[in-house]
Amino acid sequence: MRKNDQRIRLTKMLIRRAFLDLLRTKPMQGISIKELCTAAGINRGTFYSHYTDIYDLLEQIEDDMMHDFQEALKPLLDSGEKELTPLKITTGIFQCLKENADICAVTLGAYGDKNFATQLLNIGRENCVESYAKYFAGATPKQIEYYYSFVSSGCIGLLEKWLADGMTCSAEEIAEIAENIMMSGIHFLSDKQ
Known part of the structure; x- marks a missing residue:
């Protein structure tokens, strides 16, 4: 269980970092899930297992x-x-x-x-x-x-x-x-x- 918790924290940290890096250069409406996943080094399924969309990510x-x-x-x-x-x-x-x-x-x-x-x-x-x-x-x-x-x-x-x-x-x-x-x-x- 602890290994999964660490993996989830790491994944969320990668998503957060990639998202905030993208937000430095463009508005949120200009960021696609595909672009975010590529920047974070994850697949779309991983993103959607944690967030419903970009707005949910920002809210969290x-x-x-x-x-x-x-x-x-x-x-x-x-x-x-x-x-x-x-x-x-x-x-x-x-x-x-x-x-x-x-x-x-x-x-x-x-x-x-x-x-x-x-x-x-x-x-x-x-x-x-x-x-x-x-x-x-x-x-x-x-x-x-x-x-x-x-x-x-x-x-x-x-x-x-x-x-x-x-x-x-x-x-x-x-x-x-x-x-x-x-x-x-x-x-x-x-x-x-």
């Missing part, structure tokens, strides 16, 4: 990442965590994104699923706004919403740059940069003089 990949993302955000929901800081939150999120770098690169690319990116931001909004409200007790809900919008857009920019640089920095280093920018604004740069 996104569901897996969504699950990972929600797991990374779980500490935000744990109000018993006394040492929870924005840095720890941001590090967890960037680590999740690093572990799913392939789907992040595609989602943020020209042929990415913008709805999926929006879903991730909305999950982050729901959890981060609640966490920020606890951390910044004097802020109004509207201020926190605006802050989240600003910060999440900036983090998307950092993620794009991090991906373009090959993710050579650790998730913690990027999270620290993000936190310094969030907490210090332009002073983040002036502190470097």
